[in-house]
Amino acid sequence: xxxxxQNPRYLITVTGKKLTVTCSQNMNHExxxxxxxxxxxxxxxxxxxxxxxxxxxxxxxxxxxxSRKEKRNFPLILESPSPxxxxxxxxxTTEGPTGELFFGEGSRLTxx
Amino acid sequence: xxxxxxSLFLSVREGDSSVINCTYTDSSSTYLYWYKQxxxxxxxxxxxxxxxxxxKQDQRLTVLLNKKDKHLSLRIADTxxxxxxxxxxxxxxxxxxxxxxxxxxxxxxxx
Numbered sequence: 001x002x003x004x005x006q007n008p009r010y011l012i013t014v015t016g017k018k019l020t021v022t023c024s025q026n027m028n029h030e031x032x033x034x035x036x037x038x039x040x041x042x043x044x045x046x047x048x049x050x051x052x053x054x055x056x057x058x059x060x061x062x063x064x065x066x067s068r069k070e071k072r073n074f075p076l077i078l079e080s081p082s083p084x085x086x087x088x089x090x091x092x093t094t095e096g097p098t099g100e101l102f103f104g105e106g107s108r109l110t111x112x
Numbered sequence: 113x114x115x116x117x118x119s120l121f122l123s124v125r126e127g128d129s130s131v132i133n134c135t136y137t138d139s140s141s142t143y144l145y146w147y148k149q150x151x152x153x154x155x156x157x158x159x160x161x162x163x164x165x166x167x168k169q170d171q172r173l174t175v176l177l178n179k180k181d182k183h184l185s186l187r188i189a190d191t192x193x194x195x196x197x198x199x200x201x202x203x204x205x206x207x208x209x210x211x212x213x214x215x216x217x218x219x220x221x222x223x
Contacts, residue, residue, distance in 0.1 A: 004154075033209075040215055042116075042200060043155075045210065098143055098160060099143055100145075100160065101155070101211060103154030103155045104154055105152075105153055106154050
């Protein structure tokens with residue numbers, strides 16, 4: 001079964017404490033991306049990766065890092081989280097001409 | 113830059129038709145999508161339309177595309193309580209895989 005798996009699903013942390021949200025896909029897709037979802041703003045792209053070791057900024061990259069050492073994994077790193085990074089985060093992957101995105105179930109992050 | 117706009121809320125009675133509207137700015141859009149998000153879940157593709165089409169029908173769903181006005185709509189016939197969700201309009205341009213999303217329309221279905 002095609003899957004995009006994110007962990008953790010829920011996390012409450014404090015300002016400045018580094019955290020990583022993992023994302024793994026089993027579809028052998030080259031393209032992966034991270035979005036954040038905020039009420040009234042929809043989904044905004046944070047970072048994306050076209051392939052292993054190829055990453056680029058999306059629309060809202062400030063305060064985030066990513067890495068793509070293996071094709072299946074694309075972790076999102078918050079080196080020093082701040083309250084404005086409280087949000088619902090989605091990892092997604094796609095391949096093929098229609099560009100259909102396959103999403104993980106989301107990671108709800110609260111930064112106190 | 114590219115932008116996608118849609119109204120935030122829609123309320124309908126069970127059995128009625130729902131129409132969710134969306135406008136976009138990127139005239140080079142190749143594909144336009146409707147994604148559905150149920151509570152506590154990620155987004156799932158509901159349907160899509162290629163930019164050279166005017167209409168696409170899939171069971172209870174009808175997608176209309178007016179490319180001249182950059183207007184996309186999703187009609188759900190015989191709306192059921194299970195259709196209650198957030199519906200996102202999205203578009204993909206000609207460059208790469210970047211997809212731009214609207215803010216999402218929350219559909220409430222009253223029994």
